[in-house]
Amino acid sequence: MDIELKLKGSWIDWRRADGDLFAMTRNRLTLQYSGMLILFLSLFIIVVYILLYGVIWREQRAALGKIADSEFQVLKQWIEHGGDSRRPPPREVEDAFLISNDQSFYYLIGDGDNVQLGGELQSQLREQVMHAVSLGLFEKDDYTQISMQTFSGGTAHDAQFLVTARELVLNGSQSSTLYIGKEVTFQHNLFRWLLILLVGMALLFFVLAIWFSYWMSRKAMVPIARSYARQKEFAADASHELRTPLSVLLTSIEVLQLELEESAADTPLVNNILSGMKQEVGSVTNLAGDLLQLARSDFGELVLSRSVFNAGLTAEKVVDRLRPLAEPKHLAIELDAPAGLMIEWDEEKFAQLLTLLVDNAVKYTPENGAVQVRLADMTVKGERILTVEVKDNGIGIVPEALPRIFDRFYRQDKSRTRQTGGHGLGLAIANNIVSASRGTIHAESVVGRGTTFTVRLPL
Incomplete structure (x- = not known):
C-alpha cells in the first residue's frame, strides 16, 4: 500500500521570521533570562508568604x-x-x-x-x-x-x-x-495587605527582571553581532573580488574556444576541457553573485526599485528563457496570467523571483513532467496582493525537510547536487526578495506527487 506523505506547509511571514535575526535571538534570551528570574522570585514570594x-x-x-x-x-x-x-x-x-x-x-x-x-x-x-x-x-x-x-x-x-x-x-x-x-481581624487583614504588598513587589521585580534580562541579552549579543558582521563583510568582499577574475577567466576561455574554431584543428579533447572549464567558471560566477546578493540583503541593502510593468509579459519572457532547460527532460512549462496585468513593483526582482522558483521546479521534476506558473491579482482587506504560484509534479519534499528548504546551502538530497546543479541558495534568495516587499511565501508538498510554491506580494 502506498503511503502518502503530505504536508501543507505553513506561511512564513518574513516580516517576523527574517526581519532582524539578532532582535529575535535577543528577545528569546530576554524571555529565558526573565523567565528564570521571575520563576525564582515567584517561588521566593510564595515560600515567604x-x-x-x-x-x-x-x-x-x-x-x-x-x-x-x-x-x-x-x-x-x-x-x-x-x-x-x-x-x-x-x-x-x-x-x-x-x-x-x-x-x-x-x-x-x-x-x-x-x-x-x-x-x-x-x-x-x-x-x-x-x-x-x-x-x-x-x-x-x-x-x-x-x-x-x-x-x-x-x-x-x-x-x-x-x-x-x-x-x-x-x-x-x-x-x-x-x-x-x-x-483575629488584625491578623486576617495583615495577611491580606501582605499579599497585596507582595504581589505589588512581585510586579515591580518582574519589570526589573525583564529590564535586567534585556540588558544582559544585549550585552551577550554584542560579540556575536560583531563576529557575524565581520563574516558578512568577508562574504560580501570575497564575492565582489571573485567576480572580476572569474569574468577574466570566462572571457579568456571564450577567446580560446573562438581561436580553436578559427584554426580548424580537430581537437575534441581541448574543446571538451575548455567547455568544462567554462561551465565550472560560470557556476562559480553564479555562486559569487548569489553570495553577494545574500550579503547585501543581510546588510539591508536589498531595496526594491519600483516601476509599473506588465507582470504577465515579464513572466512570459522568464518562461521562454527557461524552456530550453526543460526541453532535454521533455517538460512542459505552462503559464496562466491575466492579460494586461499591470503592477507597480521591481521588474528585475520579479523576474529573478520567477526564474528561481521555475528553475527549482524544473530541476526536481522528472522527465515528461509539467510545471505550471499562475499569476493572480486580488484584494485582501483593502490591500492589493499579487499571487504567484509555481506548481510541479516532481519528487516532492519530505515533511522533515520542508521547514528547512529556505535555509542557505540546504539540500534535501545531497547526492543529487551534482545532477541538478546549483548550490542550495536559490530559495534563500527568493525568500530575501519576498522579505524585501514584506510578502509571504508558502510551500505545499506531497512526496512523489510534486510541490507548490505560493508567493503573495503586497503591491
Whole structure:
C-alpha cells in the first residue's frame, strides 16, 4: 500500500521570521533570562508568604489553645469532683473564665443548646455563635476561622474570629461543649495587605527582571553581532573580488574556444576541457553573485526599485528563457496570467523571483513532467496582493525537510547536487526578495506527487 506523505506547509511571514535575526535571538534570551528570574522570585514570594502565614497562625492557635486547655481543665476538675455538667457551674469555676484581647467570648453549651456558662466582649456575639453552633460550623478539638459582625458606634463591622471547641464527657457520653474564641481581624487583614504588598513587589521585580534580562541579552549579543558582521563583510568582499577574475577567466576561455574554431584543428579533447572549464567558471560566477546578493540583503541593502510593468509579459519572457532547460527532460512549462496585468513593483526582482522558483521546479521534476506558473491579482482587506504560484509534479519534499528548504546551502538530497546543479541558495534568495516587499511565501508538498510554491506580494 502506498503511503502518502503530505504536508501543507505553513506561511512564513518574513516580516517576523527574517526581519532582524539578532532582535529575535535577543528577545528569546530576554524571555529565558526573565523567565528564570521571575520563576525564582515567584517561588521566593510564595515560600515567604506560606512561612509567615504558618508561623503567625500557629502562634494564634497556640495562644487560644493554651487558654482553652486551662479553662477546660477547671471544668473537668469540677466535674471529676462531683459537679453536675447539666447545671451552671459555681462561682469559683466561673471566675476562672476572663474576657480579654486573647479571649473574645466563651460559652459552655449543654443539651438543647442551653448556655450554662458564657461571656463575651459584645452581647451581639452570642446570637451569632449560637447560630453557627446550630449549623455545626465548629469542629470539635480543632480550630475554625469564622466571620462574624462586631458593632462600634452603632455600626456593624465584619470581623474574623478563631474558635476552638472542647467536649466535656460524663460517664462516657457527651454532656456539654465549651466554645472559646478570639478576634483575629488584625491578623486576617495583615495577611491580606501582605499579599497585596507582595504581589505589588512581585510586579515591580518582574519589570526589573525583564529590564535586567534585556540588558544582559544585549550585552551577550554584542560579540556575536560583531563576529557575524565581520563574516558578512568577508562574504560580501570575497564575492565582489571573485567576480572580476572569474569574468577574466570566462572571457579568456571564450577567446580560446573562438581561436580553436578559427584554426580548424580537430581537437575534441581541448574543446571538451575548455567547455568544462567554462561551465565550472560560470557556476562559480553564479555562486559569487548569489553570495553577494545574500550579503547585501543581510546588510539591508536589498531595496526594491519600483516601476509599473506588465507582470504577465515579464513572466512570459522568464518562461521562454527557461524552456530550453526543460526541453532535454521533455517538460512542459505552462503559464496562466491575466492579460494586461499591470503592477507597480521591481521588474528585475520579479523576474529573478520567477526564474528561481521555475528553475527549482524544473530541476526536481522528472522527465515528461509539467510545471505550471499562475499569476493572480486580488484584494485582501483593502490591500492589493499579487499571487504567484509555481506548481510541479516532481519528487516532492519530505515533511522533515520542508521547514528547512529556505535555509542557505540546504539540500534535501545531497547526492543529487551534482545532477541538478546549483548550490542550495536559490530559495534563500527568493525568500530575501519576498522579505524585501514584506510578502509571504508558502510551500505545499506531497512526496512523489510534486510541490507548490505560493508567493503573495503586497503591491
